[in-house]
Amino acid sequence: MMVIGIDAHKRTHTAVSADELGRKLSTKTVGTTSTDHLALLKWARAQPDPERLWALEDCRNMTRRLESDLIAAGERVVRVPPKLMAHARDSARTYGKSDPIDALAIARAALREPDLPVARLDGVERELRLLVDHREDLVAERTRVIARLRWHLHELDPGWLPPGKLERASAYDRVAAHLAQFDEFVARLAMTLIHHCRRLTVEIDELAGEIGERVQQIAPSLLAIVGCAALTAAKIIGETAGVDRFRSKDAFARHNGSAPLPVWSSNRARHRLSRTGNRQLNAALHRIALTQARCHPGARALLAKRKAKGDGGMEALRILKRRLSDVVYHAMIADLDHRSAETPTAA
Incomplete structure (x- = not known):
């Protein structure tokens, strides 16, 4: 079998084909449009080995269109985590870094790891991820605006303490009433920032409502987990990008970084907390674990x-997070089965 590794960039994609032993066969560099992808596919089909596997570095903003075009053409595509590619490149005898070197490292990583996540066409998971990412960007922007607002308020009146949380409409009303007594340029700038915060807050709340409605429809089992609210569930669904691409709950735990790492030699088996995996998923599990540690009897008993x-x-x-990873996995499988049962089959 031939493996084709792809090093993806905004303007170019570099492909390197390798045989089953990881030996480099040929190289091809194309653009990033669908027409370029067709030329890349023709190049791959002209190779002597008819059986092939495409290995793409898991950076979906760069590779989404390429993935879609390859899958639509009936090709097999897997996603290679960047850390695996980096290790494969470091262990090679070729020094330096270039697009062909990286593409070959991706192909060799795919050969070395036979159970990588399989790429597939985007669905509701990607829509949720885009909504969550957009909301997080707006929250970050509001945080920056509030920081500037606090400095303006301190300059106008160092003795006045603004409300502790400036993310609420009532807090904006108090600040606006305080600024009304100042007739200065800085006060006008502060009022502009308040209006900006109000608009951002409305957008953030609307997005949270839309996310909650979508999650309620597609992930009721996930929402039933204690400590897993709508935003956390949406983060899990979006970052998982399809739970059915994992062969088991253990593979999912490895992906989210909750599986322990062995750190022992000689006769005493020992493990430690993993710092690998998808850290966004790990953070979502951490939030659930902290909530359950406060109010869930089973989690408190385990701790x-x-x-x-x-x-x-x-x-x-x-250990609690590792258990929660299995619970989340089974809940997402149940939600997926429920959606599949509700989808009408073609006659």
Whole structure:
């Protein structure tokens, strides 16, 4: 079997084909339009080996169109995490860094790891991810605006303490009433920032409502997990990008970084917290774990049991997150089965 590794950029895609032993066969560089992708496909089909696998570095903003075109043409495509590609490049005998070197490293990583996530056409998961990312961008922008507003308020009246949280309409009303007594240029700028914050808050709330409605329709089992609210569920769905692409709950745990890493030699088996995997998914699991540690009897009992055995707080929390990863996986599988059952089959 031939593996074609792709090093993707905004303007070009570099492809390197390799045989089953990882030996470089040929190289092709094309643009990033669908017409360019057709030329890349013709080049691949002209190779001597008819059986091929496309390996793309998992950077979906760069490779989404290429993935869609290849899948529509009936090709097999897998996604290679950047860390695997980096390790494959470092272990090669070729020094330096270039697009062909990176593409060959991606192909070799795909050969070395036979169970990589399979790419597929985008669905509701991508729409949720875009909505969540857009909301997070607006929240970050509002945070920056509030920081500038606080400096203007301090300049106008250092003795006046603004409300602790400037993300609410009532807080904006109090600040606006305070600024009304000043007739200065800085006060006018501060009022402009308040209007900007109001608009951002309205957009953020509207997005949160839309996200909540979508999640309620497609992920009721995920929402039923204690500590998993709509925004957390949307983050999990968007970052997972299709739970059915993972062969098991253990593969999903490895992907989200909740699977422990072995760190031992000799006769004593020992594991530690993993710093690998999708950190956005890991953060979502962490939020659920912290909530359950406060109010869920089962989680509290597990933490108490682990601490009684000598585990530290973070080690006990790691074990809870690993259990939660399995719970989240099974909930997403249940939601997927429910959606599949509701989808009418063609006659």
